[in-house]
Amino acid sequence: MREITIGQYIPGNSAIHRLDPRTKIIITFAFMVLLFVIDDFAGYAFPIIFIAIASLLSGISVKYMLRGLRPLIVIIMLTFVLNLFMVKGRVIYEVGPLNVTYEGLYQGAFMVLRLVLLIVGTSLLTLTTSPITLTDGIESLLKPFSKVGVPAHELAMMMTIALRFIPTLMEETDKIMKAQMARGADFSSGNMVKRAQSLVPLLVPLFISAFRRADDLAMAMESRCYRGGENRTRMKTLKMTRGDVFAFVATGFLAAGCLASRFLW
Amino acid sequence: MSIVVKNLTHIYMPGTPFESVALMDVNWIIEDGEFWGLIGHTGSGKSTLIQHLNGLLKPTSGEIIVDGVNINERGVNLREIRQKVGLVFQYPEHQLFEETVEKDVAFGPKNLGLPEDEVTERVREALDLVGLKYDEIKERSPFELSGGQMRRVAIAGVLAMRPKVLILDEPTVGLDPRGRDEILGQIVRLRERQNITVILVSHSMEDIAKIVDKIAVMHRGRMVESGTPKQVFKNREALASIGLDIPQVTHLMIKLKDKGKNVATDVFTVEEAEAEILRAARGMGHA
Numbered sequence: 001m002r003e004i005t006i007g008q009y010i011p012g013n014s015a016i017h018r019l020d021p022r023t024k025i026i027i028t029f030a031f032m033v034l035l036f037v038i039d040d041f042a043g044y045a046f047p048i049i050f051i052a053i054a055s056l057l058s059g060i061s062v063k064y065m066l067r068g069l070r071p072l073i074v075i076i077m078l079t080f081v082l083n084l085f086m087v088k089g090r091v092i093y094e095v096g097p098l099n100v101t102y103e104g105l106y107q108g109a110f111m112v113l114r115l116v117l118l119i120v121g122t123s124l125l126t127l128t129t130s131p132i133t134l135t136d137g138i139e140s141l142l143k144p145f146s147k148v149g150v151p152a153h154e155l156a157m158m159m160t161i162a163l164r165f166i167p168t169l170m171e172e173t174d175k176i177m178k179a180q181m182a183r184g185a186d187f188s189s190g191n192m193v194k195r196a197q198s199l200v201p202l203l204v205p206l207f208i209s210a211f212r213r214a215d216d217l218a219m220a221m222e223s224r225c226y227r228g229g230e231n232r233t234r235m236k237t238l239k240m241t242r243g244d245v246f247a248f249v250a251t252g253f254l255a256a257g258c259l260a261s262r263f264l265w
Numbered sequence: 266m267s268i269v270v271k272n273l274t275h276i277y278m279p280g281t282p283f284e285s286v287a288l289m290d291v292n293w294i295i296e297d298g299e300f301w302g303l304i305g306h307t308g309s310g311k312s313t314l315i316q317h318l319n320g321l322l323k324p325t326s327g328e329i330i331v332d333g334v335n336i337n338e339r340g341v342n343l344r345e346i347r348q349k350v351g352l353v354f355q356y357p358e359h360q361l362f363e364e365t366v367e368k369d370v371a372f373g374p375k376n377l378g379l380p381e382d383e384v385t386e387r388v389r390e391a392l393d394l395v396g397l398k399y400d401e402i403k404e405r406s407p408f409e410l411s412g413g414q415m416r417r418v419a420i421a422g423v424l425a426m427r428p429k430v431l432i433l434d435e436p437t438v439g440l441d442p443r444g445r446d447e448i449l450g451q452i453v454r455l456r457e458r459q460n461i462t463v464i465l466v467s468h469s470m471e472d473i474a475k476i477v478d479k480i481a482v483m484h485r486g487r488m489v490e491s492g493t494p495k496q497v498f499k500n501r502e503a504l505a506s507i508g509l510d511i512p513q514v515t516h517l518m519i520k521l522k523d524k525g526k527n528v529a530t531d532v533f534t535v536e537e538a539e540a541e542i543l544r545a546a547r548g549m550g551h552a
Contacts, residue, residue: 010282064281172359178321179360182352183422184344184376201372204362208408 009130015243016058016128021137023244027251028125034258035114035121043261047117050254051124058128068123069116076115083108131163140238153228161217169210176205266332266349266429266462268295268318273327275313287313289486291327295430295464300456302473303466305483306508311466312355314483315432318464319343319350331430348377351428355435357419358412366392366410366418367403373426391425392418394455396447413444417451424455430462431455437472449476474498474512475534482509495531514538521545 011017016024031047038044055062069076089103126134139156146152177187180201187198275288288310295301305311316322317329320336320343329336336346354360363369370391374384389399395417402410407418420436433452437445453476456463467473473480480497482490484507490497498504498511501519510516518530518538528545532538 175354176360178316179352179354179357180372181321182319182347182354183360183373183426184347185372186344186376201360201362205360209359 008127010060010064010127011130012059012128014057014059014128016054016124018241018243019128019247020238020240020244021129021133022141022238023240023247024125024129025134025137025141027247028122030251030255031121032118034255035117037258037262038114039262041110041113043258044113044117046254046257046261047121050250051117051120053250054124058124060124060127062120065120065123065127069119072115072119076112079115080108080112083111132160135160135163136234136236136238153232165210165213168213169206172209173202173206176202267297268293268332268350268430268462269328269330270294270314270317271328271330273314273317273329274325275310275317275322276325279325286486288317288324291486291488293481293488293491295462297462298460299462300476300478301462301464302477302480303464303483304468304470304473304480304509306468309483310486311483312434315352315434315464315466318430318432319347319352321347321352344376348426349428350430350432351423351426353420353423353431353433353436355438356416357422357436358407358415360422361407361415361419364406365404366397366407367399369407369418370421370425373422377426387425387427388421391421394424394451394458395421396451397421413440413447416440416444416448420448428461430464432464432466434466435468436465437467445472452476470510471512474515482507494533498531498533 031050035047038047052062055065084100084104085098087101087104087107089101091099092102092105093100129137135156138159139152142150142152142155177185181187185198185201187195187202189195190198270291270293273288273291273293274286277283277285277287291310291314293314303311303315313322317324318331320329320341323337331346331350334341334346336343361369363372367388370388371384374387379387388403392399392402397414397417402414402418407415410418416436420433423431436448436452440448449472452463452465455461465473465477474494477494479492480490480494481488482497482504489507490500490503498515501511504511512533514535514537515530515533518528518532518541521528521542522530526545527548528541532541
């Protein structure tokens with residue numbers, strides 16, 4: 001369970017780490033959209049170069065980023081296999097009633113590459129941005145929408161709390177699991193029903209502790225007079241710097257490249 | 266039943282930026298029937314070490330031999346090891362989950378596949394061992410008990426497995442002084458009645474010095490001292506340098522000695538100290 005790297009923050013002070021979270025969120029979105037603009041393999045050169053440069057600047061190895069793919073390997077494989085068999089075209093191999101086509105192979109590889117880039121690109125955001133800064137960025141980006149009734153601050157606060165408690169709950173799960181295993185519990189064998197039943201000794205204590213924590217936290221916040229977003233000031237205000245301008249310019253080049261690859265050649 | 270730890274090293278999340286060495290080349294021999302205190306600061310590796318003793322964690326390198334069996338070899342029945350080596354975690358009351366106390370304590374024995382009457386017999390015995398009355402408490406929900414009672418029910422949950430070695434990780438943490446003394450007293454009595462091997466993990470010398478036979482000291486993933494309290498407390502400076510202190514009464518005796526009084530300094534309890542001071546005072550009176 002601790003092997004999951006997606007959504008995990010690696011502390012650092014690189015150029016990428018120091019970028020304004022809003023910049024990183026906007027660029028990540030742009031990156032995702034641009035990936036869908038590309039329509040042939042040659043076009044992928046641009047996002048690959050973009051990721052390579054960002055990875056170099058961030059000091060996080062590509063190898064580590066690719067670890068984030070591990071939990072999603074099933075989805076990736078499924079995408080490939082479905083494309084391989086479902087796309088009609090020139091048959092190059094026959095497996096019973098199914099045909100592997102040249103177009104299927106091409107389309108499958110193309111989709112897999114798109115998925116991989118999508119995951120690596122977005123994980124670069126979470127790997128270099130602490131959850132708290134990330135929610136600050138989201139809150140700031142959502143602020144204009146609060147006029148039409150989007151509770152930007154409350155959403156951001158909920159996200160901050162949720163993100164803050166993921167590691168705590170993981171640790172807690174680990175601990176309770178071990179405590180029950182020490183009493184002879186078995187979480188990994190038996191049929192579906194047995195396994196579902198074996199989760200009761202884990203889930204009941206976990207929920208109880210989550211509710212207790214929620215109660216404590218609410219009490220602690222109220223006793224410090226917390227109430228909503230109005231008139232609250234921040235300890236760290238977000239500020240765009242020259243690095244952010246560079247990042248946007250680089251993204252501009254990426255966009256130009258992707259668009260050119262689609263519409264010009 | 267003996268446990269031998271040989272060259273045990275444990276590294277958390279190797280190969281990631283979060284890699285950290287939790288245990289480094291630990292060697293430890295626990296003989297049958299011994300009463301050990303395992304002491305060290307938060308993060309010194311105590312909890313990691315004890316989780317190896319019943320196979321909850323796998324060593325990065327090294328061996329754990331329980332009763333002559335290397336528990337990390339293929340084909341070893343870990344459930345059997347976990348029955349023999351009972352482990353009570355920190356804040357064990359956080360693991361309670363059943364509707365009634367009886368059902369919760371029965372969880373362990375039931376997992377062992379014991380017949381119904383045997384399970385009931387063990388639940389009764391385990392609750393009795395922690396000083397709770399079976400008939401009064403069996404139908405109550407564990408969540409409506411007091412903190413101290415919840416902890417005792419949770420400890421009973423491990424005792425019901427009838428372990429040969431009992432490991433308790435900070436069993437007194439978060440309890441008031443009376444609750445603390447009660448739990449410690451029960452552990453001592455339990456050991457006398459059941460004649461089992463006990464390992465008591467703590468960060469407080471005060472708590473364990475007076476009841477254990479032997480002390481092992483952990484510091485930054487290494488076992489830096491192990492032996493009888495007398496042997497361990499001799500290295501007062503070494504202990505002080507890693508931020509651990511000898512019991513206050515021992516301090517007092519050392520001060521008295523420094524003042525020129527003729528008292529022994531290997532005293533760890535208030536009662537012993539009283540006797541020793543009286544002895545010294547009488548001795549002087551005669552002289």
